[in-house]
Amino acid sequence: MAIQVNQLTKKFRIFKREAGLQGALRSFLHRQYEDFYALRDINLEIQSGEVLGILGENGAGKTTLIKLLVGLLHPTSGRVLIDGFTPWERKNDFLRNISIVMGQKNQLWWDIPAAESFLLNQKIYGIEDKQFRKTLDELVDLLDISSKLNTQVRRLSLGERMKMEIIAALLHRPKIVLLDEPTIGLDVVSQSKIRDFVKFYNEKRGTTILLTSHYMTDIQALCKRVFVIHKGRALYDGNFDILVNRVNPSKKLTFEFPEHPSAATIQKLENNFALRIEDRFLTAQLPDAELNELLVQLFNLHKPKSFSLEELPVEETMKAFFADPEKFV
Amino acid sequence: MNMVNRFTAKYSAVIRMTWIQALEYKANSLVGTFAIISGVFIEYLLWKRIFLTRGVSVINGFTFGDLMVYIFLSLVVGQLKSSWITSLEMITAIREGELNKYLIRPISFFTYHFMLFIGYNSLFYLVYFFMIAGMIIFFPGWAFPSLLNIAGFLGTLIISVYLSYSVYFVMVCFAFWFGEVRALIIAYNLANMVLSGQMVPLRFFPDSVLKILRFTPLPYLVDLPVSIATGNLPVERWWTESLHSLFWSVAMTFIGLVVYREGIQRYEGFGG
Structure with missing residues (x-):
C-alpha cells in the first residue's frame, strides 16, 4: 500500500476581528481566536499506482489534506504512513520519492531559464547524469516543450510554465505525485495536454497520483476513484462514475x-x-x-x-x- | 556518491544559480558592488569636519587616517556579513507559504538560504578582495601589519559571516509565531550597524556599554575582524576573542535549529 491515513485531523487557530478601524484597534488590544477544523477524522488508503481524485468545494480541506500527505503541515492528531514514512518527519528518503505540483505556486527560478532549475534539482536529488538526461529528454518530448527550455521562466505562458513545473517535479522519478489544481487557469488545449500526459505517465511509470481539480473533466479523464471531502469530513470514497450516476x-x-x-x-x-x-x-x-x-x-x-x-x-x-x-x- | 560529495554538489549548485541570476541583471550587481564607496565618502566628510572643528589629530587613539582605514574595512565586513535582505526573503517565504518549495525537497531551509546569501555576495567578495589587496600592495602601512593579521582577519571574517546569518535566522523563525517580523529585522539591523562597530570603532563607546556588549555576539561581527586587520587588538587576545565568536556561532545555530523545529510545527503553508 502506498498511502495509509488514519483518523487524520487538522485544526487551525484563526485570528478573528471585526471590520473597520475600530475593530482593528480592539483586536490590537485584545486578540480573539477561534478553532477551525480543516480536516476531521479522515481515513484513506491508496494503493501503489492508483490515481485518486480528491474533490470538494473551496475550503473543504483538499489542499490541507495534500499538504499533510506531503509533510508540509503537522496534523493535530492522527497518523499518515507513506511507504513506511511519516511525512512531516521529512526524511530525505521520503522526500526523494514524493513530489508535488501546486497550480498556484511555483518552484522554478523566475528570472532564469527552467533548464537551470532542472540542473539544480538534479543536484538536490542527486540524480546521475545519464538518468537525468534520459528523464529530462523523455519529459520534454512528452510535453512538447523543448523549444522553451532556455527561455526565462517569467517569459513563459501559464501553460508552458505549468509544463516546466511538472518536469521539475518528475525529474527524480518520484513514486508518489500530488497534483494540486495542475490545470487551473489553463486554456482547454493546455488542460487536455496536461491530462493526456498525466494519464500516460501514470500508465507508463506506475506512479501513484493524487489529483485535486475543480475541472471535472480532469477527474473524469484521470480518476476511477474519488475521495470527496465536505467541510473537512470524508463524504464519499469510491468510483467516480457511480457517484455521477447517483447524482444524476x-x-x-x-x-x-x-x-x-x-x-x-x-x-x-x-x-x-x-x-x-x-x-x-x-x-x-x-x-x-x-x-x-x-x-x-x-x-x-x-x-x-x-x-x-x-x-x-x-x-x-x-x-x-x-x-x-x-x-x- | 558519499554524503559530503552530495552535500557539496547540492549547495554549490545553489551558489551557481545565484551567479547565473546575478549575470541576468549585470547593471544591478555592479551598482550594488560599488555602493560602499558612498558610505566611505559620507564618513570621510563627517570625520574630516569633526577633526577640523575639534582641532585634534587623534581621537580615542585613532588618527584621521587610522579612522578612515577602520571605517573602510568595517563597511566591507559589514556588507559581507549582512544577510538582512536574505532574511526578509525568508520571512516572506514563511508568511506567504513559499517555504513549501523548500520543505518538499531534500534540502535544508537554513543551509539553502545561507548558500543563496553567499552566492549573491560572491561579486562583493571578489571586488573587495581586489580592493583590500590593492590597499596592502599600494599603501602597505595602512593596515595588515603582518601576514598573521591577514590570516586572522580572514578567519574571523568567515566566523562573522556565519554568526551574523545564524543570528538573523533565529529572528526569521519568529515569523512562524508572529507572521510579520520584518520590523524586528530592520530594528536589529540598525542597532547592529552601530553596536557592532560598523559606523565607529567600539572603543568610542563608554565602558558601561562595552561591558554589556561583551555579553552579546555584536562585537564579533565587525569590530573583531577589523581590529585584527588594523593591528588594534593584541595577538594574545585573538584566540580568546575568536573562541567567544565561535561559541556564539554554535549557540546561535543551536538556538536557531530549536526555534525552527518548534516553529515548523506551527507552519500553515498559506496559499495554493
Missing part, C-alpha cells in the same frame, strides 16, 4: 422521426414520459429504466431516421452535487 442517473435521448409524428402519437408519448417534441425531433432526459421503456415504444412506433444517447455534462452534474453533497451520499 439521467441520460439525454435525441430521436429523429422519419416524418412528423401524428398528434395521437405525440399525445400518447407525452402522457407517459417527460419529453419534448419539436418538428421531427424528440428529446428527453430520463433515468436509464425509463429511457429503455421509451426507446422500446419509439422503436415499435417508428424506425428512427437517427438517434443519440448522451451522458449529461459531468461539470453540471457535479455542480448539482456540490450544491448539497449530503443529499447524495
Whole structure:
C-alpha cells in the first residue's frame, strides 16, 4: 500500500476581528481566536499506482489534506504512513520519492531559464547524469516543450510554465505525485495536454497520483476513484462514475422521426414520459429504466431516421452535487 | 556518491544559480558592488569636519587616517556579513507559504538560504578582495601589519559571516509565531550597524556599554575582524576573542535549529 491515513485531523487557530478601524484597534488590544477544523477524522488508503481524485468545494480541506500527505503541515492528531514514512518527519528518503505540483505556486527560478532549475534539482536529488538526461529528454518530448527550455521562466505562458513545473517535479522519478489544481487557469488545449500526459505517465511509470481539480473533466479523464471531502469530513470514497450516476442517473435521448409524428402519437408519448417534441425531433432526459421503456415504444412506433444517447455534462452534474453533497451520499 | 560529495554538489549548485541570476541583471550587481564607496565618502566628510572643528589629530587613539582605514574595512565586513535582505526573503517565504518549495525537497531551509546569501555576495567578495589587496600592495602601512593579521582577519571574517546569518535566522523563525517580523529585522539591523562597530570603532563607546556588549555576539561581527586587520587588538587576545565568536556561532545555530523545529510545527503553508 502506498498511502495509509488514519483518523487524520487538522485544526487551525484563526485570528478573528471585526471590520473597520475600530475593530482593528480592539483586536490590537485584545486578540480573539477561534478553532477551525480543516480536516476531521479522515481515513484513506491508496494503493501503489492508483490515481485518486480528491474533490470538494473551496475550503473543504483538499489542499490541507495534500499538504499533510506531503509533510508540509503537522496534523493535530492522527497518523499518515507513506511507504513506511511519516511525512512531516521529512526524511530525505521520503522526500526523494514524493513530489508535488501546486497550480498556484511555483518552484522554478523566475528570472532564469527552467533548464537551470532542472540542473539544480538534479543536484538536490542527486540524480546521475545519464538518468537525468534520459528523464529530462523523455519529459520534454512528452510535453512538447523543448523549444522553451532556455527561455526565462517569467517569459513563459501559464501553460508552458505549468509544463516546466511538472518536469521539475518528475525529474527524480518520484513514486508518489500530488497534483494540486495542475490545470487551473489553463486554456482547454493546455488542460487536455496536461491530462493526456498525466494519464500516460501514470500508465507508463506506475506512479501513484493524487489529483485535486475543480475541472471535472480532469477527474473524469484521470480518476476511477474519488475521495470527496465536505467541510473537512470524508463524504464519499469510491468510483467516480457511480457517484455521477447517483447524482444524476439521467441520460439525454435525441430521436429523429422519419416524418412528423401524428398528434395521437405525440399525445400518447407525452402522457407517459417527460419529453419534448419539436418538428421531427424528440428529446428527453430520463433515468436509464425509463429511457429503455421509451426507446422500446419509439422503436415499435417508428424506425428512427437517427438517434443519440448522451451522458449529461459531468461539470453540471457535479455542480448539482456540490450544491448539497449530503443529499447524495 | 558519499554524503559530503552530495552535500557539496547540492549547495554549490545553489551558489551557481545565484551567479547565473546575478549575470541576468549585470547593471544591478555592479551598482550594488560599488555602493560602499558612498558610505566611505559620507564618513570621510563627517570625520574630516569633526577633526577640523575639534582641532585634534587623534581621537580615542585613532588618527584621521587610522579612522578612515577602520571605517573602510568595517563597511566591507559589514556588507559581507549582512544577510538582512536574505532574511526578509525568508520571512516572506514563511508568511506567504513559499517555504513549501523548500520543505518538499531534500534540502535544508537554513543551509539553502545561507548558500543563496553567499552566492549573491560572491561579486562583493571578489571586488573587495581586489580592493583590500590593492590597499596592502599600494599603501602597505595602512593596515595588515603582518601576514598573521591577514590570516586572522580572514578567519574571523568567515566566523562573522556565519554568526551574523545564524543570528538573523533565529529572528526569521519568529515569523512562524508572529507572521510579520520584518520590523524586528530592520530594528536589529540598525542597532547592529552601530553596536557592532560598523559606523565607529567600539572603543568610542563608554565602558558601561562595552561591558554589556561583551555579553552579546555584536562585537564579533565587525569590530573583531577589523581590529585584527588594523593591528588594534593584541595577538594574545585573538584566540580568546575568536573562541567567544565561535561559541556564539554554535549557540546561535543551536538556538536557531530549536526555534525552527518548534516553529515548523506551527507552519500553515498559506496559499495554493
